[in-house]
Amino acid sequence: MKMIASTKLTQAQRAMQTAKDYGIANNEVVSHATPDGDAGKRRLFVVVSSDRGLCGGIHSSVSKATRRALGAAKPIPEEKVPAADPDSPVMVIGDKSKMQLSRAVAKNLSLTFNQIGKDVPSFADACAVADLITTSGVEYDSVVIVYNKFMSAISYEPAFVEVLPAKALAESPGFKSYEMEEDVTKDLAEFQLANAIFAALVEGHAAEQSSRRNAMxxxxxxxxxxxxxxxxxxxxxxxxxxxxxxxxxxxxxxxx
Known part of the structure; x- marks a missing residue:
C-alpha cells in the first residue's frame, strides 16, 4: 500500500505544480481588488476534504481550523484566521470532515459536496463546486477556502484563502477606475472562485496522498x-x- 500511495503522491505533486499557476493568478486579482474597509464578516467557509480515510489527521486538520475560525474551538496564537461571524455558513467537500463538523457546528452547515478526490481533482470538479456555491442562494460577504497546504512530503498545515464576490470586486478601488459591465465582473468573480477552489483541491489532494503514504x-x-x-x-x-x-x-x- 505504501508503494501505491507513493505513486499517487508523485502524480498529485505534478498536478499541484501545474495548479499553482491558478493560485498565483488569483492572488494577483485579489491584490488589486481589496475593497474599501472590511468586506464583511459573514463568510462562507469552504472546507476542502475528501471521502477517504487511512490518511492520518488530514481531515481533522481542516475541521479544527474551521472550528477555530467560527469561535467553536480554542484559537492558536500564530494562526492567521480571518474574522468571521459565528453564524457564518459552512460548505464541506468530502464526507470525512462533514461527519466531524456535523457534530461541532451542525447549525452552520449549509452545503455539502462529495465524490471528489478519488483521483487527481480536475478543473471541471472545481467548476462544479463553484457553480453549486453561486446557485445555492446562500448569503455571504466573501468565500474563505480552508484547505491543507502542502509543505513537504512529510508535513502539511491548514491554510485559508479568501475570494471576493462580484459585488466586492465592483466596489473595490482597483476596479472602479475601469468601466465594466455587470456581467463581466460577475463572470470574473465566478472564474476567480473556480480557480481558487481548483488550486486548493489539488494542493489538498497532494497533502492527503503524502499523509496517506506516511500512514501506510x-x-x-x-x-x-x-x-x-x-x-x-x-x-x-x-x-x-x-x-x-x-x-x-x-x-x-x-x-x-
Whole structure:
C-alpha cells in the first residue's frame, strides 16, 4: 500500500505544480481588488476534504481550523484566521470532515459536496463546486477556502484563502477606475472562485496522498514489529515444548 500511495503522491505533486499557476493568478486579482474597509464578516467557509480515510489527521486538520475560525474551538496564537461571524455558513467537500463538523457546528452547515478526490481533482470538479456555491442562494460577504497546504512530503498545515464576490470586486478601488459591465465582473468573480477552489483541491489532494503514504509506512513498520514479536513468542514456545519432550524422554530412559 505504501508503494501505491507513493505513486499517487508523485502524480498529485505534478498536478499541484501545474495548479499553482491558478493560485498565483488569483492572488494577483485579489491584490488589486481589496475593497474599501472590511468586506464583511459573514463568510462562507469552504472546507476542502475528501471521502477517504487511512490518511492520518488530514481531515481533522481542516475541521479544527474551521472550528477555530467560527469561535467553536480554542484559537492558536500564530494562526492567521480571518474574522468571521459565528453564524457564518459552512460548505464541506468530502464526507470525512462533514461527519466531524456535523457534530461541532451542525447549525452552520449549509452545503455539502462529495465524490471528489478519488483521483487527481480536475478543473471541471472545481467548476462544479463553484457553480453549486453561486446557485445555492446562500448569503455571504466573501468565500474563505480552508484547505491543507502542502509543505513537504512529510508535513502539511491548514491554510485559508479568501475570494471576493462580484459585488466586492465592483466596489473595490482597483476596479472602479475601469468601466465594466455587470456581467463581466460577475463572470470574473465566478472564474476567480473556480480557480481558487481548483488550486486548493489539488494542493489538498497532494497533502492527503503524502499523509496517506506516511500512514501506510507507519502501518507497515508496526505490522513488521508485531510479526517479529509474535515470531519470537512462537519460537520460544516451540523451543520450550521441544525441551519438555526431551526432558520426558531423558527421564524415561534414566528410569530404565
Amino acid at each position: 509506512d507507519n502501518a507497515s513498520k508496526n505490522a513488521g514489529d508485531m510479526i517479529g514479536s509474535l515470531q519470537m513468542k512462537y519460537n520460544r514456545g516451540r523451543q520450550a515444548a521441544i525441551t519438555n519432550e526431551l526432558v520426558d524422554i531423558i527421564t524415561g530412559a534414566s528410569a530404565l
